[in-house]
Amino acid sequence: MHKRWFIYGGAIAFLALTILIYNHSVWGWAGTPSQQVQITPDVQYHQCTFKHRRAGLTVRLDVVLISPDNKSFDIAILPETDPQQTWEDFIRNSAALVVVNGGYFDASGQEAVGLLLLNGIEVQALSNQAALSGMVCINRDGRVQLRRRSDGYSTTDLQSAIQAGPFLIDPGGAMGIGSDDLKLAKRTAIGITKDGEVALIKAERCTLYQLAEILHSRSEAVGVEQFDAVLNLDGGPSQGMSLHGHFVQSPETEIHNVILAKPLR
Numbered sequence: 071m072h073k074r075w076f077i078y079g080g081a082i083a084f085l086a087l088t089i090l091i092y093n094h095s096v097w098g099w100a101g102t103p104s105q106q107v108q109i110t111p112d113v114q115y116h117q118c119t120f121k122h123r124r125a126g127l128t129v130r131l132d133v134v135l136i137s138p139d140n141k142s143f144d145i146a147i148l149p150e151t152d153p154q155q156t157w158e159d160f161i162r163n164s165a166a167l168v169v170v171n172g173g174y175f176d177a178s179g180q181e182a183v184g185l186l187l188l189n190g191i192e193v194q195a196l197s198n199q200a201a202l203s204g205m206v207c208i209n210r211d212g213r214v215q216l217r218r219r220s221d222g223y224s225t226t227d228l229q230s231a232i233q234a235g236p237f238l239i240d241p242g243g244a245m246g247i248g249s250d251d252l253k254l255a256k257r258t259a260i261g262i263t264k265d266g267e268v269a270l271i272k273a274e275r276c277t278l279y280q281l282a283e284i285l286h287s288r289s290e291a292v293g294v295e296q297f298d299a300v301l302n303l304d305g306g307p308s309q310g311m312s313l314h315g316h317f318v319q320s321p322e323t324e325i326h327n328v329i330l331a332k333p334l335r
Contacts, residue, residue, distance in 0.1 A: 098123050098124050098125060099120050099121070099122055099123075099283060099284055099288050100121055100122075100288075101118045101119070101120045101284070101288045101291025101292070102118065102119050102120075102291070103116065103117070103118045103292075104117050104119060106293065109167070109313065109314050110167065110314075110333060110334070111137075111334075112136060112137035112139055112140045112334050113134060113135070113136050113167060113168065113314075113331075114134070114135045114293060115132070115133075115135075115313055116132075116133045116134075116292045116293050117130070117131070117132050117133075118130070118131050118133070118291045118292050119131075120284050120288060120291070127276075127280065129273060129274055129275075129276045129280060129281070129284060130273070130274045131271060131272065131273050131284070131292060132271070132311060132318055132319075133269055133270070133272075133292040133293070133294075134168050134269070134270040134271075134311070134313060135263075135267050135268075135269055135292075135294070136168065136268040136269075136270070136331055138213075138267060138268075140212075140268070140331055141211050141212035141213055141334075142167075142212050142331055142333065142334065143208050143212050143213065143268070143329070143330070143331050144208060144212070144229070144230055144329075144330055144331075144332070145172060145186075145187075145188065145208060145230035145231070145232055145327060145328070145329055145330075146164075146327065146330060147188065147326065147327050148324070148325055148326060148327065148328060156324075157310055157312075157320050157321055157325065158317070158320065160328070161312045161315060161317070162315075164330065165332055166312070166330040166331065166332055167313075167314055167331050167332055167333045168270055168311075168314070169310070169311070169312040169328050169329070169330045170258055170260070170270045170272070170303070170311045170312075170328065170330075171258055171304055171308045171309060171310040171311075171321055171325050171327075171328055171329075172206075172303060172304065172325070172327040172328050172329050173206070173232035173233060173303060173326075173327060174202070175304070175325070175326035175327070181194060181326075182194045182232065182233075182326055182327060183199075183202070183233075184196065184197040184199065184202045184232070184233030184234070185197065185205060185231055185232060185233035186231070186232055186233075187223070187225065187228055187229075187230055187231040187232075188230055189230065190225050190226075190228065190229060191225070192225060196219065196223075196233060197233060198219075201236050202233045202234060202235045203218065203219050203235040203236050203237055204216060204218060204219060204233070204234055204235045204236070204237050204301040205217045205218075205219060205221075205223060205231050205232070205233050205234070206231060206232050206301060206303075206329060207228050207231045208228065208229050208230045208231065209227060209228060209229060210227060210228070210229050214260070214262065214268045216237075216241060216260065216261075216262050216300075216301050217241075218237075218241060219233065219235075232327060232329075234301055234302060234303050235301060235302060236278070236301075236302055237299065237300065237301055237302070238259060238278060238281055238282040238285060238300040238301070238302055239261070239282060239285060239286055239297045239298075239299055239300040240299065241298065241299040242298065242299070243264070243296060243297065243298055243299075246282060247278050247279045247282040249279065250277050250279035250280070251277060251278070252277060253277055253278075254275045254276060254277060255275060255277075255305050255306045256272075256273065256274060256275055256305050256306055256307075256309040257271075257272075257273040257276060257278070257281050257302065257305040257309070258271065258272055258302075258303040258304060258310075258311070259273070259281065259285075259300050259301060259302050260300070260301055260303060260329065261285065261297050261298075261299060261300035262298050262299050263289075263294050263296065263297055263298060264295060264298050265295065267294070268331070269292075269297070270311065270329070270331075271285070271300070272309060272311045272318065278302060281302075282300070285297055285300050303329075304325070307321065307322035307323040308321050308322075308323060308325045309321060309322075310325065310328075
């Protein structure tokens with residue numbers, strides 16, 4: 071009899087702990103939208119502050135949603151042919167509607183870390199580093215895909231690509247980060263929604279796990295029903311976003327490459 075109650079008690083305690091952990095993570099976040107602006111017919115800007123009810127955390131997100139109709143994505147190198155060109159120079163001189171910092175680069179700032187494909191030419195080879203588990207691929211028609219590294223690629227069907235990672239949300243919609251390393255940093259990410267929109271995401275200091283939690287469980291606060299995949303890009307001092315020529319945030323350091331979208335042609 072005592073053994074049976076011990077088993078029942080253990081099961082109830084386990085269930086209670088499971089519910090507590092679940093509530094602490096998924097239901098702990100609440101999002102408060104502060105801005106929503108229709109920039110062009112195919113581009114929306116959302117700003118939202120997320121607070122964790124129990125942990126006392128606050129994370130602000132800037133999210134740019136771009137319609138599936140926009141086929142004007144590309145990847146560009148900074149400073150390209152002019153070594154004196156800054157982020158601000160690039161923004162002023164380009165016709166880009168939205169620009170975010172892209173993938174990782176080495177300490178010299180001269181070479182990308184992982185795959186870099188420009189105009190169908192492989193500039194840098196694919197890396198097997200565990201963290202670089204995904205690729206931002208731009209097809210010949212200007213559309214964005216987020217692929218796993220294991221999916222491979224072909225220069226015949228791609229215009230540009232960069233390697234990055236890890237996946238915050240795995241292709242298919244499941245959480246891509248399983249545990250919290252407690253490392254706080256500014257984050258940049260790119261996502262594809264279930265509706266086919268491209269989301270360019272800038273987050274204030276948070277962990278990868280916290281950002282994955284927010285995007286997975288509270289996507290509606292930034293105008294997204296559900297994400298199909300979200301890939302982490304370079305962050306920290308490299309974080310930068312420009313929206314329609316306005317500097318939402320400029321990088322604190324020189325960066326190697328950017329992802330951009332031009333107005334609909």
